Amino acid sequence: VQLQASGGGWVQAGGLLRLSCAASRRTLSNYAMGWFRQAPGKEREFVAAISSRGGSTVYTASVTGRFSISRDNAKNTVWLQMNSLKPEDTALYYCAASILATLVNSENPGQYDYWGQGTQVTVSS
Numbered sequence: 001v002q003l004q005a006s007g008g009g010w011v012q013a014g015g016l017l018r019l020s021c022a023a024s025r026r027t028l029s030n031y032a033m034g035w036f037r038q039a040p041g042k043e044r045e046f047v048a049a050i051s052s053r054g055g056s057t058v059y060t061a062s063v064t065g066r067f068s069i070s071r072d073n074a075k076n077t078v079w080l081q082m083n084s085l086k087p088e089d090t091a092l093y094y095c096a097a098s099i100l101a102t103l104v105n106s107e108n109p110g111q112y113d114y115w116g117q118g119t120q121v122t123v124s125s
Helices: none
Strands: 002-006 009-012 017-024 032-038 045-050 057-059 067-072 077-082 091-098 119-124
Touching: 002 091, 017 032, 017 091, 017 119, 032 067, 032 077, 045 067, 045 077, 057 067, 077 091
Parallel strands: 009 119
Antiparallel strands: 002 017, 017 077, 032 045, 032 091, 045 057, 067 077, 091 119
């Protein structure tokens, strides 16, 4: 699976962005998908995940109520809608695919088999 993340950019605090993760070479319908982020000098952090059929989602506490993960397996694409952005959301955002279709241990980066290249999100105060 090759993953291509896009949609990052610069936005003022309170603004919104929608990240996309498109897959090629293999269908995403068998994979749980996750979004992670990494700020300079910090470890990679879990943001959100969605099960293979989209029936279950999980979020880290700091984005709950502001971010929403969704997918369309027919389009082989996963999205991360980010609303009410804060400066602390500034990071390089990565999408990842896990052959485990459920969300067990989905917060662990080691659970994922494929990673995209990252898209930068910058939120100014």
